[in-house]
Amino acid sequence: MANLYVSSWNSNQVLKYDGTTGVFISVFADATASGLSGPRGLRFGGDGKLYVAALGTNNVLRFNADGSYDKIFATGNGLNAPTDILFDAAGKL
Numbered sequence: 559m560a561n562l563y564v565s566s567w568n569s570n571q572v573l574k575y576d577g578t579t580g581v582f583i584s585v586f587a588d589a590t591a592s593g594l595s596g597p598r599g600l601r602f603g604g605d606g607k608l609y610v611a612a613l614g615t616n617n618v619l620r621f622n623a624d625g626s627y628d629k630i631f632a633t634g635n636g637l638n639a640p641t642d643i644l645f646d647a648a649g650k651l
Contacts, residue, residue: 563575563602565598567597567598569588570594570595570597572594572625573586574586593615594612595615596614598613598640600643604645604649607622607623608620608625609651612640617631617640618630618632618633631651
C-alpha cells in the first residue's frame with residue numbers, strides 16, 4: 559500500500575504516514591529549504607514529484623520523491639490563495 563501524505567497548515571510541513579497502519583513515518587517536506595507556507599492541496603504528478611499548493615505564499619511548490627525541495631513550479635499572474643492540485647487526463651497541472 560502507498561504512503562499517506564498530509565499537508566499541515568499550522569506547522570508548514572507535509573507529513574508522511576504509513577498507508578496501511580497510519581503510523582507517522584517522517585516530515586516529508588518543510589519550510590526550511592522551500593519557504594513552504596500554508597500548505598493545502600497536494601498531489602504526486604506522473605513525474606513522481608509532489609506538487610503542493612502553498613496558500614501562504616500564493617505558489618505551487620514542487621518536491622522530489624525523497625522530499626527534497628525542487629523549485630517554485632507556478633507563481634504570479636493572478637495565482638491567489640491556491641488550495642488544491644489537480645492533473646488532467648494528459649497529466650498536465
